[in-house]
Amino acid sequence: MSNDRSYLGALQDYYARHRALPSYASIGQLLGLRSKSSVAALVARMKLAGYLESTPDRRLAPTKRFFARPLATGTVRAGLPDAVDDDSQADTVTLDDYLIERPSQTVLVRVKGDSMIDAGIFEGDLVVVEKRAAAQKGDIVVAIVDNQFTLKRLDLESGSFVLRPENPAYPVIRPEGALEIFGVMVGLVRKL
Numbered sequence: 001m002s003n004d005r006s007y008l009g010a011l012q013d014y015y016a017r018h019r020a021l022p023s024y025a026s027i028g029q030l031l032g033l034r035s036k037s038s039v040a041a042l043v044a045r046m047k048l049a050g051y052l053e054s055t056p057d058r059r060l061a062p063t064k065r066f067f068a069r070p071l072a073t074g075t076v077r078a079g080l081p082d083a084v085d086d087d088s089q090a091d092t093v094t095l096d097d098y099l100i101e102r103p104s105q106t107v108l109v110r111v112k113g114d115s116m117i118d119a120g121i122f123e124g125d126l127v128v129v130e131k132r133a134a135a136q137k138g139d140i141v142v143a144i145v146d147n148q149f150t151l152k153r154l155d156l157e158s159g160s161f162v163l164r165p166e167n168p169a170y171p172v173i174r175p176e177g178a179l180e181i182f183g184v185m186v187g188l189v190r191k192l
Contacts, residue, residue, distance in 0.1 A: 004045055007031050011046075012066065021052070021060040068092035099187035105131045108189070109142060109151070116140070116151055119166035121188060127151065128187030133180070137161075140185040145175050149182065 010031055014022055022030055028039045043060065046052040050065045071091045100106045111125045119140060121127065127142075135141045141154045143163055152163035152173060163173040 004042065004049075007042060008046065008051060008066075011051075015062060015066075021062065024060075064094060064096075065092070067096075068094045095189075099128050099189075101186070102130055105183075106186075107131065107183070109149075111151060115165040115167045115170045116153075117167050119153065121151070121166070122190070124190075126189040127185045128189065129183040130186045131183040135181045135184050142182040142185070144180040144182055145173055146177070151185070154181075 011021065011027070014030060021027075024036065024039050024043065027043070028034065028036070031039075031042070033039050033042065043052060047054070050063055052060050052066065053063050055061050069092060071093045073091075096103070107129050108126045109129050111121055111123055111127060114123055116122075121140075127140075129142050135154050137154055137156050139154050140151065141163075142149055142151055143154070144150075145163065150163060150173065152165055155162050155164045155172075157172070157174070160174070161179050163175070163179070165172070
């Protein structure tokens with residue numbers, strides 16, 4: 001199965017570049033497999049392991065497990081260095097499973113501006129927002145104020161909800177009219 005791991009990695013890299021899986025013949029060329037039977041046996045093993053499936057028109061398609069990434073068994077310190085256990089039998093995680101509990105109610109919103117930098121949210125980040133009309137004090141929310149969307153921390157001030165930025169250069173937003181909550185931030189994605 002150790003060769004199968006490297007074959008799976010090559011197929012994942014191919015999918016990342018082309019957003020499709022190669023044909024059986026192309027799999028042989030990509031992986032250096034010389035016979036059709038070796039490709040068929042590999043595909044059968046990948047299907048049995050839950051990485052691939054066949055579509056109704058008999059094309060190969062990735063499964064949810066195909067997109068799972070290894071989760072290191074240990075942690076990594078953000079302070080002094082520490083050994084990391086790179087266990088090949090580690091659990092796997094898909095980002096959707098990790099970040100999204102209610103797919104039908106979840107959207108990704110790209111951040112523009114720097115009013116939330118002290119909360120670690122920067123321009124260009126994607127915030128994972130679960131759409132719901134109710135939120136708690138302290139939640140980071142996407143709110144609608146004067147028909148415009150904003151990302152701020154929900155807070156209470158003199159018994160009224162306000163939207164507090166996480167950057168001292170910006171003022172607290174005290175809505176004069178209705179404050180509508182579009183959703184609550186439940187995660188963050190940043191590509192470095």
